[in-house]
Amino acid sequence: MTRSRPGIGLVTGVGRPRITTAGLGLALLGAIPLVFLVIFFGWPLVALFDRAAGTGDGAGILTLWRRSGAGPLLVFTLAQAAASTVLTLIVAAPITWLVARVRFPGSRLFLVVVTLPFVLPSVVVGMAFRAVFTGPLSFLPAALGGALDEAGPSLVPVLCAHVFLNVAVVVRVVAAAWSGLDPRLEQAAQVSGAGPVRAFTTVTLPRLLPAIAAAAALVFLFCTTSYGVIMVLGNGQLHTVETAIYTEGVGSFHLPEAAALSVLQIGVVVATLAVVRLLSRRVPGNRAIEQSPIPVRGWTRIAGVLTALWAALWLVVPLVVLALWSVRPAGPGSWTLAGYRALGAEVNGMTPLASAAMSLRTAVVAAVLAVVFGLAAAIVVARLRGPLREVGELIATIPLGVSAVTLGFGYTLVFAGWPSALANSWWVIAAVQALVAVPLVIRIAVPALEQVPAGLTTAAATLGARPLRVFSTVELPLVRRSFAVAAGFAFILSLGEFGATSFLARVDTTTLPVMIGTALNRPGEANLAAAMACSMVLVVVTAVAVGIVEAVRPNAGALL
Template structure:
């Protein structure tokens, strides 16, 4: 039965175009509006200083150098940790592979502030014996980059496993097998046959990891002890801490430039990352030495991806160290922190996440329908517009909205609906990336047959397309919900007392001195980990395959 292909020449109907325009307009207006406000603020300053002068005032040079250096180091270390896990996911079929994918994916969708809390527990607990230069006794020592690098590895391992693993599982293994039959050792066959074909996917994954590390905010905030500063954290410090809006806006423009360049590189590289193995071929089952390698790889994955969360759970009931077992942090979930309780914050988080996911799916699906029907340059433009918010700095977006909302009525500007709308903007590209390939897999013959029987386009879509792509959309909705639930960067700018989400609550508790505040922050973090883990497990169970969402 025929399927939609790139060369399909069907023209989109006017109604379909209108729906897609609504989704694209949402992206363009609500993403472009705050960025234009930032640029305008950066260039329209009262003392006549240009943007270069504003960068000099904000020490943009050293900030940018440190930001790029830590991102590059984090990217290299992420590949070192992710390499064996990627091999296992791509080349071995075993019971429990879905559980491994849950363990790999969970860190990526956790709130960055929760990840920071987990590694604060690791370096003030089990690894407190390390020298201060390596992050030991983090609370009492000066700044160390090691905890930050480890947290970035934890967060971004999923990117490498998903992107490179999908490409690797799509390679025809017979070429490497032929090289081994010809006398090449397995390592040489890999480096001369397999690795060159994986290089585009590796480069694309590296660009994405680098992008996510340059825009890291919660991790630096929690683990940097206020002394490690990147462009991202400096935007918040300049704009909120010192209220130097022109400098903060200038740094935001610099961050936008870095994000745009990196995102463009990632897009170019990912376009070349394709596999060549037939889709119905399955990886081999483990046997012999492969079983031993599999066991070591699972242990390696657990060390990096599960142990930090286990330490966080343990330290949430003994925040003062060994011998101080207490449930004070969990009992404090019903007590007010700056005018709102953590439980009330949890309700706000769930409400905004559900609304954001619903909005992202509705607009993302209509946009994806149009993208699948566009051809040539128009499709390219649509895909670029849809992908831009995927790598945007959430702090930059949040700061831009603080400038925009200053001119709105207070009742509207302070509404939780604003937070839900911004969260939907951030996660909408993920929905589109899932929906487009799912829609293109719908057999053209089925839709043509329904249309020939007189069914209207909307009925054809509802009775043919939608049931086929339903599981993919459900998975996308689940991930949109999880990522909205944990969004911290933009929400930290937009939240007010009665709209404080749980990630913002954790940041607030960390800024309050005392063991009780630390216990509350850890208990809130564990609650978010549990909710996120359940959601990711459900999504992995309903997904039609284990392909990349990135």
């Protein structure tokens, strides 16, 4: 049911519309995140477009794309994203059924297991599947893309890593829609003689198609902008548009070509994001995952156990292998804690423990910034109606339209020639990480604000309470747990951010994900052991944080 809220402060009469005090306050509140967005998002993008258009040799953007091999890069980027999306839908299908339709002991813990891969740093996921395909699955021939060696490509590990990362997207989006469907239609079909499979395919599945399509579009978007996974598992032989931006800009210092690739990446991602928004409008509202009380007995028990094993195979085994390989990096029979002892040793001028402290510092500050700006935007969006609501939601989700690597390269152009104390400050890293987390904060906060009964806020306003007091005394107590969840996920995402941070980090501001990438680029078993130990530290911290967030979460609703 659509709720009625006070408008944006427009009072109409015989004359021209007047902007009320509440409307002016709302506009000023919206200006806060808007200024942040313009500075930390718009500025680097303008620098990118300017660099791509104003090359020193007069080459146009088409020439720059030809120089950088943009055509084959784009084809491979889209192809691997499409393949990853199809595989993710297949793997997630039974897990989605279990979450949406079966109530079982430990269901919330199961959701933690499903969610954890999505919020893990991509470089850690790359390390996990590097351990899997150089360990238990090292027997796969290079012809199948399974061997991580110099002989051939490693596409299969990349696809598996993308599945691992994105199963939660499908489960959260589709399960939320599935649990909100009226089961009586499917039951009526079965009473009329249709079997369970036919009833599902003819009644339930058509109603789930919008949610499935929206989830698939999101997975495709995330796989298109995949960076850490390709960098770790690509073995220097697999390149997407995302990794080529880094290679051209940092590795070869071909700034015009990197800028032109960034423009291409922006176009691809914005087009994908437009499809996501279009499909999302057809998906039922963000509802709690209220699992149908199907009795857990007979075939349901067997199917549930098999599904749990299927989920463990894809989502738990890679992390278990990573944990084992962190204490035996040279293979069987070489048990050692050298990697963990190396946490106090310098890697490229900074110890992993110091990098962990830097990661925590930037993540905490980024979470605070993301909550401040994200909640300001969420309050404005929740109160807008009509076309203004559409504009507000579009502006709020704009940061999703550009990859972190593109932003990171844009910042290198912006800060060129700036004083080192400012350009290399860890505050800049925290601000960029906050920008990446703001859309998620808004995505969690807006539905929470809209669930506050309108009668309560209207009554408080009628009694003379100002908007700030209404928010602090009526709305905030009701949605504080959702706000805490938003802050928790902002911290988790900032802790593992790798794409933009890899461009901005310096020796004394290296975060733990960047430290892992640095260790991997250095030869020797000791550096590999240190990278795996650092990865396990991030896995443990992230798992604890996700567990706390799920415990605080008011319901098990969709994250995305």
